Amino acid sequence: MNAILNIKVKILSKEEVAPNIFLIKLLAPSVTQDALPGQFIHIKCSTDHYPLLRRPLSIHRMDKEKGRIYILFQVVGEGTKLLSQKEVGDDLDIIGPIGNGFNIYPESRKILIISGGIGVAPLLALCEESIRQDNEVRVLMGAPKKELVIGEENFRKLGAKVDVATDDGSYKRKGLVTDLLEGIIKEGWLADQIFACGPKLMLKKIVEVSLEAHIDCQVSLEERMACGIGACLGCVCKIKTRDKKEGKVKYEFKRVCVDGPIFEGSEVVWDD
């Protein structure tokens, strides 16, 4: 794994791309250099002790040549609210890049990327890398309503075919993104790999469908996180492991921060 840094980086731009959803651009050449799609940075949002903890946010896009990273986030609490109020030119205290990142297999040819809501955050960088590795990429996006479909055009510009579903039918197809997934499989477009990020229930369903279709599926998970560097064991999720001796399926708690945030969908235990 690449080195994790704790540095101050400058905010180059900030934009509210949808109601309560912000895109910030950071000048962070040392982070960008080694960062992988699917990794995140851990941001100190407050300047005092409230809120106390950092906020883990996915790397949305990176521009390695210019040394820039983009963070896309939704304001959901005090930390993200403070972050949204930062000004261009401010310094941000970050730790990163953190995590394992998505694993695109060299033998893959067709890749399916599925986002739910703000779960789109880590997927643009992944799409760019998938296309760079000569994959045919399709993207399925789900959101509650039209305004919350984020960055559809960015995926298209990269060369991916994009389908969208909204819960209320205010844009494109009415329904869930998992309906689109079932449709695409019926249609006979079988990916070599599926990558997904979004609400837990959505991920669970995607993993079920992908297992049935025998498609390898990686999911990006989130949990409440404290240190972000593997020390506190606060952000664990339940992961199946195989007992080597007996071949029995067991489980253990793995850290989302450094063992993840990307896990094989088939290994995640969703019952909690």
Added chain:
Amino acid sequence: MAPSLKEARWFGMIDKPNLEVEIAGIKLKNPVMTASGTFGYGEEFSPFIDLDRLGAMVLKGITLKPKRGNPPPRIIETPSGMLNAIGLQNVGVEVLIKEKLPYLKKYNTPVIINVSGDTIEEYVELAQRLGEVSKEMGVAGLEVNISCPNVKKGGMVWGTDTKVTYKIVSSIRKITTLPLIVKLTPNVTDIKIIAQAAEEAGADALSLINTLVGMEVDIYSRKPKLANISGGLSGPAVKPVALWLVWQVFQTVKIPIIGIGGIIKIEDALEFIIAGARAIEIGTANFVNPRVTMEIIEGMEKYLIENNIKDINELVGSMKI
């Protein structure tokens, strides 16, 4: 122009103040230690700080057998603090010895192992095992955790009962010559009598406080926010409570005290020392600022120089009332 502090020291114009302290017979370069459970097994922090500069490292609490820990969610942020219910997830003592301690051997910083058990026999066996390898693996001492709020056997926390405290500490004392630090819980009616019991049973030092038991409720699902229902509160929010208890215990026992609880900046650390702590452990602040230990060591030296104090030991328990 008057020289800056750094220049003055560089030119030998100021004697470096003494930061060395002795805790439980262990010599520390400075009073800054790490609190168990907030510093992993040390290696996690090596990208950020020079582990050699720490006074001592207290590692993640260990048990005889590996522990899976509590289900998530395990943590929740609270005003100026956090609740955690990790449930002592750890690799077990054998993996600690084989895979974690070798990494730390290259550092010249005392390594203290925080130990927990479900029975007195487990504490004893664990202490014995660590005693056997202490020279070879560089174990400087044990911090006996009789106060984890998230792992209870039969609904009881060991460290809330004077007799049980005495029994655990004296049982470990009998079988090991390793320095023993006993970590106390604040969740008691009178911490002084527990502190006394630990001292009488042969503790070489006391560390306090462990976390305060608390909980938070989700008003929409009406479920507790932690899967374990309750968790341990830590962070700046608990500092005044911890300071008060350190002061209480300082007036009660003769053995050295390690102050723990919400230290996030140099002023906090100094408050604990003035209230009677000979050393301090930094916990939750490591999650927010991985370099916090270094900043506090630097701040301590600066404070001593600026206030013309030659030795940190002069400051211990110097509170004027």
